[in-house]
Amino acid sequence: MLQIGSTISFQKNNYKLVRLLGEGGQGIVYEVTDDNKNHLALKLLFPYAVSQETKVALSEEVTQRNSPDNRFLWPANYVEHVDQFGYVMPLREARFSSWEKLVQGRVKPVPQLDTLIFACRSVCEAFFNLHIQGLVYKDLNLGGPALDTKTGEVVICDCDNVRIDNDPNGERLYFPEFAAPEVILEETTCTRYSDYHSLAVLLFYTLVRHHPYQGALWEDINLVNDTSERAFYATKPKFIFGSDHKNTLPKDTNPARNWDRLPVFMRKLFYKTFVDGAHNPKERTTDGTWVKALIKFQDNIVRCSHCKTLFCAENTDICDTCGNKLRRHCEISFDERKVLLTEGMVFQVDKHFLGNKGLGLVVNHPRKRNEIGLKNISKSSWKAYLPDKTVKNIAPTASIILMTGMTISIEGNHYKILTIN
Incomplete structure (x- = not known):
């Protein structure tokens, strides 16, 4: 030293x-x-x-x-x-916490669901930009990324093993828990496809809080060694939520609960990587596909008006924390995206406060509880185009009752109200 x-x-x-x-x-x-x-x-x-x-x-x-x-x-x-x-x-700023502490539940404040999704998306975006330059990270693990638990901002450390994609002279550097089967079996050097596997493991750890291949059989091992790791991670990997999941589920029930909370399209992407792509690397979910899926996931996050918990309404309108039905909410469409908003939520271009100031606040009508409106919390006036062709001006701090078919123009962008439920 x-x-x-x-x-x-x-x-x-x-x-x-x-x-x-x-x-x-x-x-x-x-x-x-x-x-x-x-x-x-x-x-x-x-x-x-x-x-x-x-x-x-x-x-x-x-x-x-x-x-x-x-x-x-x-x-x-x-x-x-x-x-x-x-x-x-x-230098990594002090506000960033290691991903390992995150999945172990040792970070404060505990990031909210939308912040966590945004952080996952940020890692995927960074890897997308790495891969389009023909590079691979090689040894992604919980020690590489770090996040700000308040904002979801991400930094990625330990970049000293980055190399050219599929370099025949490159070393096979990896952590067994995160390594792709073909790398462990020394069938190939590290490629973007092996990075896709490692990235999916990181996302799975983050959203499900478990390893995708460490099921009941893994928990019965008395001694973890190279032989057992080779079997569970490479030669005979069994996804804990695969077709025979009744025999592979871990004894801890929390991963299954977290899995059920994921939207169906996210579960399919994990299945595609850990089952279809286990020994067929080109079947794995790409970083770009993860980015699109995580944006869709984030767009379907709503706040329960009863317990104020955030949850995904893509699968259900029942809060998975308190069991109450989702109250009035609206669906806004823009740029081929559909965003759900409920009372008390701030509408933003990216539906996240990082780098985007709030545009509108979803509010209940003061007298008519079955109507919701959007309050202008931006610094510029809006124009609202009603279904009957009426045009209304919404100044800052003013509100407008939302209705199906209405289009709101904000700073040159158009947002259409698709549904109100």
């Missing part, structure tokens, strides 16, 4: 060690400052834990590329010090 306060110099760059951030199997990470007093993270790898291929890739490839997405804490400058080598990257 290096002395805190000391300085590392390499190729005219100087980094002063501020504090130790953490240590893992591959190396040690420090907070440092550069010559311009910028606070960064320095990761020095243990020479016995990484290969010469990693050193060459870091110095000649990874650090020479621009980050494919700003959510990756991308290796910026290559560094050597005595017998160690590594890289400098952006």
Whole structure:
């Protein structure tokens, strides 16, 4: 371990060690400052834990590329010090919590469902941008992504193993729980298809809070070793919600409850990856498909007017927390999307507060409980086009009663009221 306060110099760059951030199997990470007093993270790898291929890739490839997405804490400058080598990257802000703590239920505040979906979508978007540049992450696991539990913003760490897709000379680096069967079986190197598997495992852990292949049979193992991992994750993987799920379900009932809360289209995508795609990589759900599905999932999240819990109304109009029926709600259409809104919900372009200011607040009529309206909470006036061709102006702070067939024009965008129930 290096002395805190000391300085590392390499190729005219100087980094002063501020504090130790953490240590893992591959190396040690420090907070440092550069010559311009910028606070960064320095990761020095243990020479016995990484290969010469990693050193060459870091110095000649990874650090020479621009980050494919700003959510990756991308290796910026290559560094050597005595017998160690590594890289400098952006410092992860303190507001971000590790994904491992998230799935273990050790984060505060606990993210609401829409925030969690937004975070999942953000990871998928980042991987989509990585893959379209012909790159693969290789070893995605719970230690890579981190999220702000209030906003759903995401950063992705540990990008030092990013390589060219399907590189025949690339190392097979992976965590068994997240690795695709063909990688564990050494049938192929890491590809975007193996990344698709790892990404689906991460999403499954996040939304279901369990591993897709760790069912009842896994729980009966006395000793987990390479042989058992190879069987459960590679040669004979059994999806816990597959066709014979009665024999594969874990003893804990929470995963089944979380699974039932997912919309049907999300369950089908998991099935496609963990059953159809287990040994047929091209059948796996792609990152772009996950993005579209998570947007649809998010658009179907509503707030129960009784207990104020968020839940998905794609499958049912009954709150899965308190059992009460969903009260008055409307469906708004725009850009080929359909968004559900209930009393007290804020309508936004992305139906999430991150980077989008609220446009309208769904309110109940003060006297007629069977009518709902939309209050203008933006700074500009709207125009509402009623079914009878009447046009009304809605100034900021004003409200309008919603009706089926109405179109509202907000800042040049048109939003049509499809249904009111």
